[in-house]
Amino acid sequence: MSERTVMTVVSFINQKGGCGLAATTCHFAYWLHQKGKEVAVIDSDAQQSVSRWLTGMESVIQCFVMHDPDQLMEDIPKVTASFDYILVDGSAGITEATRCILLRSDVVIVPVQPTGLDLSSANDAIRLVKQAQSVRGGLPKFHILLNRVVRGTRLYSEAVQFLQDKHMLKTVIPQRQAIADCFGQKSVVWTLPGNESAKEAAKEFEALCQEIMEVVTP
């Protein structure tokens, strides 16, 4: 395998589970692969959701399962030598593994659901990112993704207000049945049999992936 001169590690982390770490990792991996990029995923979640999701889809995207903090510290750089992009699916919780991932990432995305509890957990993740930034001279870059929103609700507008000065991505992903269906259907939103919800979700994830890409390669 050839040595890469440019490689990027993009991680998805949060303290709170169920916020869409696996879903966003899988969709961004699929999108990069469709663009012809050499992409691999590091699955650090004990549930191995991303590995099972990609295997279910019969995807050729390579997936490396790593939970051990020492292994994450030592092996992420080895994997980056062979790919353009490495995506790391974090496990829920602020663990030693999460700290190691932050020390090895160029960009961190923190998916957050718009509820009071989730927003306060996001603060803990942001604190951890800032600690890593202070050690690493500003890296990793980080952005918050508001996921599972229901537009027009008070929770949504309060979440936007809370996050507006906290590096929130412009794209937000609504709560959609089509997104929830993806794992069981062995799909991502772009490969789901078309209904209106799937078509809308496909546009939203396209916008999200483009925006993450702008952050990754400004």
Ligand SMILES: Nc1ncnc2c1ncn2[C@@H]1O[C@H](COP(=O)(O)OP(=O)(O)OP(=O)(O)O)[C@@H](O)[C@H]1O
């Ligand atoms: N915007 C959304 N709309 C509907 N369902 C969603 C959305 N985002 C994620 N989901 C679904 O919610 C469930 C949890 O999402 P996911 O597994 O991506 O979260 P996670 O943060 O990795 O959770 P865990 O704590 O279990 O590791 C999955 O079934 C996923 O398909």
Ligand SMILES: [Mg+2]
């Ligand atoms: Mg997960």
